[in-house]
Amino acid sequence: MRVMASIPHGETRTYGEVAAELDSHAVAVGQACGRNPVPLVVPCHRVVGADSLGGFSAAGGVDLKRALLDHERGAVQTGLDAF
Template sequence: MPERSLDTPIGRLTVTEDQGALTRLAWGGDADDDSPLLRRAEDQVLDFLAGRRQVFDLPLRVDASDFQRRVCDAMLAIPYGETRQYGDLSRALGVPAQAIGQACGGNPLPILIPCHRVLGARGLGGFSGGTGIETKVWLLRLEGAASLLI
């Protein structure tokens, strides 16, 4: 599968393409494959992290369980600059909040599918990318949602 790595303010990221869709975004990597989709992804991610883009226009595919896809769809519905709590998604999907947290941690396309917008009832919750909570806070500040952290 073609992959492209890019240097960003939150570390080196690698995006993976498979059959015309992005299937993974991960920290680290050293790939330099080229395709129109990977170039679009690079441009849009860099624009987002520079504050020049709020919505991604990229084909995404979550190769996971139906439940994981449902949670990813719920995260995609959270608007830029807004947050939800694990409990909000829990009630909407009719599953325990702990299952939502695990699905957020298993998000194969962080940033593109904004798991950083999901918070715990009493704080930030977790974040599995970059430097963890520091990266989550950076992304929330970028979106102007940092006031929600106080």
């Protein structure tokens, strides 16, 4: 949860990158993301697969994950992430 929370707004990390930081495994990171009880507070949507978005357990699934990432990237590009 700590590592997920530290991923900056508008950026992503792969399950493998998070796993390496924790000396763990990508599958364990995916499982932790799936068990995240507060996915918008602890931004597990910023953790993606190496070659796909991966999953998203919140209502709306991967479509919501994609929308959140697109929104964050747009906010960073326009400077709106400061608000």
